[in-house]
Amino acid sequence: MLRALDIRDILIIDHLELGFQPGLNVLTGETGAGKSILLDSLGFVLGWRGRAELVRQGAEQGEVVAEFDLPEEHPARAVLEEAGLPAGEELILRRVNTRDGRKTAWVNDRRCSGEVLRQLSDTLVELHGQHDDRGLLNPRGHRDLLDAYGGLEAQRAKVRAGWRNMAEARKALDKAQAALEEVRAEEEFLRHAVGELDTLDPQPGEDEALDARRRLMQQAEKIREDIARAQAALGLDGAEGAAGDALRWLEGVADRAEGQLDEPIAAIGRAMVELDEAAQGVTQCLEGLTFNPLELEECEERLFAIRAMARKHGVMPDELGAFAEGLRGKLAALDQGDADLKALEGALQEAEAAYEAAAGDLSAARAKAAKALDKAVMEELAPLKMERAVFSTVMEEAEPGPEGRDAVTFTVATNPGAPAGPLNKIASGGELSRFLLALKVCLTGTDSGLTMIFDEIDRGVGGATADAVGRRLRQLAEGGQVLVVTHSPQVAAQGAHHWRVEKKVVEEQTLSTVTPLPDSDRVDEIARMLSGDTITQEARAAAQALMG
Incomplete structure (x- = not known):
């Protein structure tokens, strides 16, 4: 609910402070007095797109501040939370327009964008008038209005979920089909490559082992002669035999050396053990250098085959095993692909059937709600002296989407037998005003905390019809807040609060003032x-x- 509006240096307003109340608030005044400027100012602070030049002549900047009540369950709180803005019992919007056209906005003393203001405005204020393209005259919103009137949010949520599930199932199927087509395009390569790898059967670490064996065999002839000499030098004809002779000679005379040879004899014994181990190791190495002359050729062929295969597939030799497993996995997916596709196609069909069922239920519920809305609007038109007019909610099949497969348009025929058409195409000014009012009275139960503004909605009507319009506006304002800009005395008389807008010349400047009456x-x-x-x-x- 709008509590206060503070306007400074906007068009022909130098400074106005307005306090609004619940119920029906009426603004009257001569044509050109500035009533539309008040709506321009409110639209400016709400982020609506309007006049480009708003700053009063001679001022550096214009400013508008609007204060709203913000109950706990007000939908504006969700917008504030998403934007990271504070929320309290009051919501204060402030927007400044400088002389050079720069606009800056604040919400509860925090800077924000014009887009945030517009999102907030959708939850705070609803404007109705002959040039309104945001509310009831915009066919793009008629389906939402019908759903809100019929309380169909749960069914709409079910349709949205069905559409989402269907989209996900189709995406999964498309992805699987694309992957399968990709694998099928390289099936010949895969089967040939896997066959080669299976035949080669490379093992982890085999490349390194083969390379070491190959180097050893290549060096064998060069080192074998020296190793053989070393074997001879260590054997019985060499160091081991000499040490054995020395040990026998010393042991033969040890008992006559008064113990002086005990330690040397022990040391020679130890040395002989070490010499024996060394001789065994050299012998084993020498035996290892003995190989079949074809073994080197086989080793090199194997090593070169592994390395050639690795180069062919652009991997390291030790990665060939894992690479082969990956190819086998693709082949397995190819072999399993048709079965997987069939399962995914089944899932898509189920999702489509669920969506169609939910969309069908929603369409039926909309048709029922449309009949109820048509009846309710027709009942409202009678007191507004339009008992011969016909209001109809037209439903047509539309492209399926997350909100169902229905297009909804509110149409009117001003007289029986006359062709029906969209509200803003068929009705005259006065008729349109009354259609909008009747429709809004029927839809008002769906609003939550909105301040409704009617801009000269009574234009073109008078007498008893204007009185009926005023009474309906007062009824609409019960328990809420309605602002009406009017030239009709019958409508003004129904107001709970009344302001007069006047234009005055002060020090050769034309200014607009607003006076509570x-x-x-x-x-x-x-x-x-x-x-x-x-x-x-x-x-x-x-x-x-x-x-x-």
């Missing part, structure tokens, strides 16, 4: 609207009669 002044204002500039006692009496 107590009941006594309201009588004169409504009398002026009835009789013109000269207010007669008869006009005052008529005004008092209208006010009840």
Whole structure:
């Protein structure tokens, strides 16, 4: 609910502070007095796109501040949370427009974008008028309005979920088909490559082992002679035999050396053990250098085959095993692909059937809600002196989507037998005003905390019809807040709160002022609207009669 509007240096307003109340708030005044400027100012602070030049002549910047009540469950809180802005019991919007056109906005003293303001405005204010393209005259919103009227949110959520599931199933199928086609395109290569790898059967670490064996065999002839010499030098004809002779000679005379040979004898014994181990190792190495002359050739062929295969597939030799497993996996997927595709196609068919069922249920529910809305609007048109007009909610099949497969348009026929058409194409100014009002009265139960603004919605009607419009506006404002800009005394008389907009010249500057009217002044204002500039006692009496 809009509590206050503070306007500084906007168009012909130098400074206005307005406090609004619950119920029906009425703004009246002569044509050109500045009533539309108030709506321009409110639209500016709400981020609506309007006039490019708003700053008052001679001022450096214009500023508008709007204050709204914000109950706990108000939908604006979700917008604030998503934008990371603070939320309290009050919501204060402030926007500044400088002389050079720069616009800056704040929400509860935090900087924000114009887009955030527009998102907030959708939850705060709803404007209705003959040039309104945001609300009831915009066919793009008619389906949402019908769903809200029928309380169909749960069914819409089910359709959205079905659409999402169907999209995910189709995406999974498309992905599987693309992957399978890719594998099929290289099937010949895969089967040939796997056959080669299976025949070669490379083992982890085999390349390194073969390379070491190959180098050893290549060096064998060069080192064998020296190793053989070393074997001979260590054997019985060499160091081991000499040490054995020395040991026997020393042991033969040890008992006559008074123990002086004990330690040398022990040392020679140890040395002989070490010499024996060394001789065995050299012998084993020499034996290892003995190989079949074909073995080197076989080793090299194997090594070269592994390395050639690795180069062919662009991997390291030790990675050939894992690479082969990957290829086998692709082949397995190819062999399994048709079965997988069949399962995914089945899942898509199930998702499509579920969506179709949910969309069908929603369409049926919309048709039922449309009949109820048509009946309710027709009942509202009678008191507005349009009992011969026909309102109809037209449903047509549309391209399926997350909100179902229905296109919804509100149409009217102003007289029986006349062709029906969209609201803003068929109805005249006065008729359109009453259609919008009747429709809004029927839809108002779906709103949550919205301030509704009607901009000269009573244009083109008068007398008893204008009185009926005023009474419906007052009914609409019960328990909420409605702002009406009007030239109709019958509508103004129904207001709970009344402001007069006037244009004055102050120090050669034209300024717009807004004055709250107590009941006594309201009588004169409504009398002026009835009789013109000269207010007669008869006009005052008529005004008092209208006010009840």
